[in-house]
Amino acid sequence: xAELLRTHPLEAWATAFERLPDTVGTTVEPFVAMVDxxxxxxxxxxxxxxxxxxxxxxxxxxPTDSGWAVWLGPDEWLLSSTAETPEEFEARVRSAVLxxxxxxxxxxxxxxxxRLTGARVRDVLARGCxxxxxxxxFGRGSSAQTxxxxxxxxLLGLSDTGDDYLLLVRxxxxxxxxxxxxxxxxxxxxTHKS
Amino acid sequence: MQLIECPWCGLREEVEFYYGGQAHVAxxxxxxxxxxxxxxxxxxxxxxxxxxxxERWSHSAGCRxxxxxxxxxxxxxxxxxxxxxxPKPVIP
Ligand SMILES: [Zn+2]
Numbered sequence: 001x002a003e004l005l006r007t008h009p010l011e012a013w014a015t016a017f018e019r020l021p022d023t024v025g026t027t028v029e030p031f032v033a034m035v036d037x038x039x040x041x042x043x044x045x046x047x048x049x050x051x052x053x054x055x056x057x058x059x060x061x062x063p064t065d066s067g068w069a070v071w072l073g074p075d076e077w078l079l080s081s082t083a084e085t086p087e088e089f090e091a092r093v094r095s096a097v098l099x100x101x102x103x104x105x106x107x108x109x110x111x112x113x114x115r116l117t118g119a120r121v122r123d124v125l126a127r128g129c130x131x132x133x134x135x136x137x138f139g140r141g142s143s144a145q146t147x148x149x150x151x152x153x154x155l156l157g158l159s160d161t162g163d164d165y166l167l168l169v170r171x172x173x174x175x176x177x178x179x180x181x182x183x184x185x186x187x188x189x190x191t192h193k194s
Numbered sequence: 195m196q197l198i199e200c201p202w203c204g205l206r207e208e209v210e211f212y213y214g215g216q217a218h219v220a221x222x223x224x225x226x227x228x229x230x231x232x233x234x235x236x237x238x239x240x241x242x243x244x245x246x247x248x249e250r251w252s253h254s255a256g257c258r259x260x261x262x263x264x265x266x267x268x269x270x271x272x273x274x275x276x277x278x279x280x281p282k283p284v285i286p
Binding site: 076144 | 195197202203204206207209210255256257258259
């Protein structure tokens with residue numbers, strides 16, 4: 001009987017990421033459970049059931065007990081959890097929003113996370129993204145659904161100093177985006193050993 | 195690259211958007227009562243002005259919401275963007 005191994009789409013890029021200098025640090029985030037929520041109107045009962053006030057300001061995210069909640073649209077959010085299996089997470093969120101006419105769908109397998117840290121990662125992102133990422137306008141709590149290179153991404157600002165970002169990309173685009181990031185980081189990467 | 199303002203997300207690159215043709219084309223009150231020619235006019239016939247044109251756009255790579263825009267077809271300038279439930283703006 002064949003054994004099913006769970007491999008990460010970016011396993012083959014791990015060594016290349018490790019060689020990057022700290023100024024353009026790129027690491028693969030562990031898998032987390034994610035749920036996409038559609039809900040027309042928010043109320044205190046939603047906050048109580050979910051344990052978080054879903055963000056209503058456009059292009060923002062908020063931390064939750066075990067992850068984050070990202071504004072994706074006027075009636076859509078992306079939630080993550082490290083505390084539950086995707087099935088448990090989906091069931092919990094669904095039971096909270098279903099009575100209010102909302103919907104919750106497990107999308108854990110859709111995207112993977114990349115953590116970008118360092119003083120030059122903002123320059124790397126600027127190679128393929130027109131959004132102003134200066135910490136004055138894109139600090140901790142900011143988010144954007146946009147394109148980086150040719151890949152659709154969700155970008156979360158994690159610091160107020162412009163040196164820490166979480167990049168969510170669809171698994172099938174992860175290899176393309178990993179190659180793109182390595183190429184964009186090339187000018188900040190020593191190419192010979194001294 | 196030209197930036198287009200999504201009424202929700204703000205200024206984004208043009209490649210994030212999808213064009214949806216002329217805006218404010220009302221669905222016929224009684225579709226079954228239309229002749230083939232009238233139906234063809236509803237489905238296929240659109241204005242083609244040189245100048246300001248009310249159009250539908252979708253922020254397909256962002257929030258994926260549809261919205262309307264007044265765009266000048268001669269200059270490609272976006273003069274106004276507005277949500278679907280907003281009335282068509284009057285530009286002096
Ligand atoms: Zn948008």
